[in-house]
Amino acid sequence: MTQDPMIDEAMRQRIGPILDEIERHEGVRILVAVESGSRAWRFASRDSDYDVRFIYVRPAEDYLSVETRRDVIELPVDGTLDVNGWDLRKALGLIAKSNAVVTEWLTSPVIYRREDTAAALLLGLAGACAYLPALAYHYDRSARRAWSPGNDPVRLKSYFYALRPALALDWIRRRAELPPMDLPSLMEGASLPSDLRDAVHSLLLRKRVATESDTAERVPPLEAYLAAALSEMAPRPGTWDRAPAIRAVDEAFRALLQTARAEIPDPA
Incomplete structure (x- = not known):
């Protein structure tokens, strides 16, 4: 892998085990993990922190519970490293709403972890659902x-x-x-x-x-x-028909849950 001038290699080596520990401790599988801030935007300062963002999936059975689980995993910010992620269902719901943040995660040039099939599916959805x-x-x-x-x-x-x-x-x-x-x-x-x-x-x-x-x-x-x-202000968007987007993300959600039945570690 070519070294990224915006990403310190020692920090990259630190981030990998953190993602591993999240999977073990939370009992999830991380589908994609990226850099999302100024380092990915390619204009970091010398003291810029690292903004690691990820999308994860839980075992399929967890989504069939009457108890609602928190759909965000956040680690304490330590001054140089800010790590948090969204549950797959949350990410898909935001894709259906044409959310710019999740789309940027999926197009980040700095990738820490990526399941190619899942990430490609999510990115395709983001493009298809974009309003x-x-x-x-x-x-x-x-x-x-x-x-x-x-x-x-x-x-x-x-x-x-x-x-x-x-x-x-x-x-x-x-x-x-x-x-x-x-x-x-x-x-x-x-x-x-x-x-x-x-x-x-x-x-x-x-x-x-x-x-x-x-x-x-x-x-x-x-x-x-x-x-x-900025001379002409972009108007606030009105409501639009999101039914096709919801159908598409629902189908993707079911497909991705089928793959979630295997290889998710038990929580520590």
């Missing part, structure tokens, strides 16, 4: 929360937390398809002027050696791009 107005609304609001025009210095982190969703919003508007989750892929598929590309590249180099709280003076090409991208 682009809902995703556009999500990315529009994400960008607006991170950035507002002005003259005061801005956190480097805020610039990138605004730029990535602004590019995703632009991708949806121009291509009418799911956007990639990482900044380089978004930029590669965008028609950006050279001064903006140069400015972003310079900021990326600065951010890699900066801290999460470091600031920068306003960058005119980036300010202009964000202002233009």
Whole structure:
């Protein structure tokens, strides 16, 4: 495996046993585990933490109980490592609602664990169930929360937390398809002027050696791009027919539960 410059190999070696212990202790099987934060978005700072996210499945019998089980597994955050995951049923329900977060997990370029058949099925569902107005609304609001025009210095982190969703919003508007989750892929598929590309590249180099709280003076090409991208607010999506999506995720849920009958360890 080629070493990822955004992922410390010692941390990768630490994450694997943590996932193993979750499976043993909780009696689940992890279908996919990825990096979901700035390291996967490809603009980590030198002190960025690791955001490990996973989707897991329990034995089929657990879903037939009258007692509702918690559908999230969370480990205490230790300052450098944030690990939590969603139950398969929760993840599928969010896919049916065109949730951007679970879709990004499934398209992360940093993979810690992956059952290929299950992960491919989930990703295919995310694409088939995607309702682009809902995703556009999500990315529009994400960008607006991170950035507002002005003259005061801005956190480097805020610039990138605004730029990535602004590019995703632009991708949806121009291509009418799911956007990639990482900044380089978004930029590669965008028609950006050279001064903006140069400015972003310079900021990326600065951010890699900066801290999460470091600031920068306003960058005119980036300010202009964000202002233009957010000049028209994406409307809140109305209701849409989710019946086909629900049928599709239900079918996938039943299929994946058949595979859950084997190879799930007993809880410790």
